[in-house]
Amino acid sequence: MTKESFSIHGENLLNKIKELIAEGNIRKITITDKSGKELMSFPLTIGVVGVLVAPVLAAIGALAALVGECTITVEREEQQNKS
Structure with missing residues (x-):
C-alpha cells in the first residue's frame, strides 16, 4: 500500500x-488539521460506495x-502489473 498526502483548504x-x-x-482516507491532529478517518473498501459513503x-x-487548512492522507491499493 502506498500513502499520499495533500494539503488543502476546507472549502475544497x-x-x-x-x-x-x-x-x-x-x-483509507485520513483528514488531519494543520497541527497534525486527526479529525476524521474512514476506510473505503470495494463495493462501499453510494449509499454507505453518503x-x-x-x-x-x-x-x-469548520476547518481552514487541513491535510488529507490517502492509502492507495498498489496496482499489480499483469504481464
Missing part, C-alpha cells in the same frame, strides 16, 4: 474527497465548514 475538501473516491483504488460525505461537508 469535499470536492477533493469525491475525486479520490471516484479513482477507486483508495483503501453519510461520510455529509460529515466531511460539515467538517470543511
Whole structure:
C-alpha cells in the first residue's frame, strides 16, 4: 500500500474527497488539521460506495465548514502489473 498526502483548504475538501473516491483504488482516507491532529478517518473498501459513503460525505461537508487548512492522507491499493 502506498500513502499520499495533500494539503488543502476546507472549502475544497469535499470536492477533493469525491475525486479520490471516484479513482477507486483508495483503501483509507485520513483528514488531519494543520497541527497534525486527526479529525476524521474512514476506510473505503470495494463495493462501499453510494449509499454507505453518503453519510461520510455529509460529515466531511460539515467538517470543511469548520476547518481552514487541513491535510488529507490517502492509502492507495498498489496496482499489480499483469504481464
